Amino acid sequence: MSRRDDRQRGRQPSRLPSQGLLWLMAAFIVLLLPQWDRLPAWLIAVCLVLAGWRWRAQRGRVRLPGRLPRMGIMALLIAVYIASVSGRFTVDTAASFFVLAVGLKWLETRNHRDFYVLFFILAYLASVNFLFRQEILWALVNFLALGLLLVALQVVNAPDLPDGLASGWRRLGGLFLKGLPFVILVFVFFPRMGPLWTVPLVSGHARSGLSDTLRPGDISHLAQSSERVFRVTFGGAVPAYRDRYWRGLVLDYLDGETWRQTGGAPVEPLARVATDGGVGPLAATEYEVLLEPTDRRWAFALAGSEAASGNLFEVEEDLFRFPRPADSPVRYRLRLTGLPKVPGTPLDATQRHRYLQLPEQGNPRARALAASLAGRLADTDVVAELLTRFRQQPYFYTLRPPAMPENGVDALLFDQRRGFCAHYAGATTFVLRAAGIPARIVMGYQGGEAGVDDEYLIVRQYDAHAWVEAWLDGRGWVRVDPTAAIAPARIESGLRDAVAEEGSFLESNPFSPQRYRDIALLQWASLQLDRINYQWQRWVVGYQGQSQMDLMSRLPGGLGLRELGYLTAGGVGVGLLALGLVSYVRSPREARRDGHRRLLEAWQALCRRAGVEVRPGDTPDDLAKRLARTRPEAGDTARRFARMINSHYYNPSAPASSSDLRRMRRTLSIIRRQLRGHRTGTGNAP
């Protein structure tokens, strides 16, 4: 393509119908919505500018760039993209590349082919969006975008159709309603086989949530978020609020002011996506967690649980892990064993060393306190004494802790006395270790509010918590929660009540419905929405391999994957056949419905058999005249029949009635008899 040629085409970009382009752009913008928080802002801005450019060109206001400028823009944006991705490959980066590709494609959307390329990219983008968000509202947004895309296709295929848009939506609606039963059947019966190969993570970005390091004050920013972390359903009684300690991970290495995991997180190859979250009704000791994506392998569990579903396993320190980071919602089951585990063996030397580790220096006053406690008391009493100190002395639980950059433990314990759970957990672990008691920090969540009708608990980010476990000989790891001593309300009823006086609950999150608990309507609406989403998540989003097998096993016949495959294939085949049959049966019936038309055809056939040539455009009168000429004996009846037909078709005042039709039919059979009689007559003649 020469440049001149190119520029000429650039001058007339309106070969595509504006309406179609507009709807395609609308679909694009709607598809960006579910990704608004993960796409880089520059990318969204660039896409909007490029789409705007294309639109202005469509209106003839500006010209589309020629080939060279276009290449320049493309190279520049791709370079920026590569720099921003910096080598990570996840679905997230692929999705933003899709978005970039669509943005660039706007500049050369000239003909139908380009239009279809965009359609396909956007349709796939809609399904990629489902990897990020599965809530029912976002699903509706995505389906809306698909609808816009399909309407855009209709507009492009019939641009000058009057009223095309309304009829497009109508047609799509009809198609959707007619297809819905079919979709549901296939959705239920299509065999959900396991993943065929491992796939990259949906997102490489860290989500907000717990992290695997803890600095004093880290958790307080989570306390400003009301995002849901997981929901729990209990088979039996729901434990009391103060017992809802959801353990996620253990930090055991103090590095300056920061708590870490010993050795850091191991790098493991990516496993396939597993959704085997257990099926059937929950036993009384079981509970089921529906975890929102965290991009971590941590599964949150109550102390004293064991795995009851196949998609998680137990690791040391009584924690549970998924084989693959939770990049989409995960449902899993655990069983309460009743009693906390009592260790048969004491800690070995390595473990003691690990749980007693402290930095060489720092926090001298805390160390002195620990030494004095350890000097006079047994291990159990040291813990009790420390908690008493927290309970009796004026320590404050606050979301607005002061900065304590150096010797933080000393500053917290002796000077400021104001902190959040992370501060107190860190300080407690420090003192216990300094006193020679093995201790570790546990991170997770504490609490959980009830959903609608107490069906399940909702645990949110502001329930994030850090507490301590201390090793007491003979009792094993014992939970020690300094926060419970300082602010019992936090453990008994949650953060909101614990910081009620301070008024700092969700203070930087004015749009969270959880902040306005006193507005009953809002609260009710938020919980109802949560329930809808919960059911959606459980029954639609979570309808996967095991739950399908579970459903199928309740049907008679015991269907396996293979039977399901046959069933689906058969169902699709029967459906297609039925569709074909319906359209086959319907079409001749339509022709048959017009009795007069059929009579006319019979009449023409009769004439043809009598040796009268029937030409297209012949009127019944013409035929009658010709028939009368070749077969005079039938002439009168034929003319009468022609008159009847004419009066039916051309005399609007004559009411169409079935008796009229019957009369004509009779006349026709008279003609037939007359013709036949003549033929036999001539046949008999010598």
Next chain:
Amino acid sequence: MISFFSRQWQDWVHRRIPRADTRRFNQKNIFILPTGAGVVFGVLLVVMLLTAINYQNSLIYLTTFLLGTVFVGAIHQTHQNLSGLVLTLVQAGEGFVGEGIAFRLRAAAGKRGAVAIRLSCPGAAEVCFHVVPGQSEDVTLAVRGQARGYLRPERIRVETRFPFGLLKAWSWIRPLSSAVCYPRPRPAPEALATGEDGDDPQLVRDRQGTEQAELRPWREGDLSARVLWKRVARDGQMVVADWRGGAGQPDRLDFDAFPGVDHERRLSYLSALVLARASQGVPFGLNLPGERIEPDLGAVHVRRCLRALAVWRCDEPA
């Protein structure tokens, strides 16, 4: 091999769709296949299904099934869009070789209407139209005349890709009537019998034509083209120029006037001469081997002459 199959296929189609000026489209004669975009759509569905399987994502399964159903629905809709349509060749036009010759077709929709129906034919620009349910629409397909004679397209393709362009349903109408394609006019050489004296033959004939005309009063039945309207404007007398009394055959265009020239070329010369006479408004006749057209004037006469030239020694296709 391929040509063998394509011929078999053609024969089969022709048996299935016999020549007729009216065709009603239904199951028996509509073909439907995915378009290129439809094939890509299928690939997209497979990719989406794989994504759903590997990410164990129910909503992507759902999207895949939804779009799959849309595709199946589109098969039905695209077919229905064409089904029930009745296409009738109302008039096959006339024109010169190299021009678009109009085939006027009437499309009558069934109960459902027909959207974005495209008519195409080799040598014709595509025509796209919609028909409202229960109504009819006239469309003109301009088929380029390739050679003198009867012009009857082997078949006119009727196609629709509505609603989504993922499928194409098509059929053909194989018209029975033919259009007539006049020979392409070529300026005739001076060898024309009347142009002997070296002057511009046109001029000579003009002069002759007028001089030889006998003027007489208008009487009923005279062609209005023969009335000397200038004279009427001058003195109100309706006077008619009558050549019948003129000397011999004033202007008879003759096939034999170009000895040694190829027949087709002669017809082209005659075609040009007919046009020239027509534009001058002078009477002329036409002599063709086997056919004589007496001198006359007027559009009907011109058409008759051109038609005669067009179909000379051509058989109307059966």
